[in-house]
Amino acid sequence: MIEPFDVSQLFSRQDRIGIISKDAGSANLIAHSFTDFHNSLVFCEEPGRAIFNTLGYKISSFSKEVFDFADVLIIGTGGSDFEKKYLQRAHKAGKQTYSVLDHWINYEARFKVGNIKVEPRKLLVFDSEAKNIALAKFPSTPVYHLSNRYEESIRNRV
Numbered sequence: 001m002i003e004p005f006d007v008s009q010l011f012s013r014q015d016r017i018g019i020i021s022k023d024a025g026s027a028n029l030i031a032h033s034f035t036d037f038h039n040s041l042v043f044c045e046e047p048g049r050a051i052f053n054t055l056g057y058k059i060s061s062f063s064k065e066v067f068d069f070a071d072v073l074i075i076g077t078g079g080s081d082f083e084k085k086y087l088q089r090a091h092k093a094g095k096q097t098y099s100v101l102d103h104w105i106n107y108e109a110r111f112k113v114g115n116i117k118v119e120p121r122k123l124l125v126f127d128s129e130a131k132n133i134a135l136a137k138f139p140s141t142p143v144y145h146l147s148n149r150y151e152e153s154i155r156n157r158v
Contacts, residue, residue: 004126004145007033011072014039018070019052020063020086025102026076027051029126032150034074041069045082063089073097074124077110084113091118098122098144101130107137126150 011017017040021027027048034040035055042052042059043066052059060066063086066073073090076083077099090097099120101107111118120141125131126148134143 004128004147006147007149008036010144010146011037013037016040016069016071018043018066018073019057019075020044020066020073020083021048021052021076021078021100022046022080022082023048023076023078023102024051026078026083026100028150029102029124029148030074030076030100031055031057032153033126033146035149041066043086048076067093067095070095074100076100077102077120079106079110081113084111084118087111087120088113088116088118091121096121098124100124101134102126104129104133107133 017034017037019030019040019042021030022045024047028051031051042057043063044052073095075087075097101123111120120138123134123141123143125134125143125145131143131145
């Protein structure tokens with residue numbers, strides 16, 4: 001079995017990382033994974049905003065600022081259309097995107113805006129079960145299994 005790899009093996013600390021996230025699940029996974037990446041900018045709504053604020057991220061009030069700043073966009077996949085519409089916009093703008101799958105259900109619905117399906121370009125997952133499901137649901141999409149630093153932070157507190 002190949003172990004999950006650290007986020008620094010996929011991204012350079014010189015990369016300008018734009019983060020768009022709303023839901024707590026993906027916000028926690030993203031925020032804890034990129035804490036050492038100081039060249040990042042976040043556009044988010046609650047409950048994600050509180051998570052990113054707690055970890056000291058620079059937060060923008062404008063999505064355009066994040067789009068203009070970022071070499072790479074990391075986008076959550078929540079139940080609302082918040083992240084979906086920015087993923088759709090990122091694709092139209094030709095941005096390099098990674099979509100975060102934070103659990104094991106509703107994978108297809110996480111990429112639908114109304115009747116429009118927005119195909120993920122690259123996927124980030126944080127456990128082997130999510131990886132297996134993502135590979136089955138999106139066989140032509142690269143899936144990257146990262147170390148779960150959020151889970152590690154919880155274990156360290158207990």
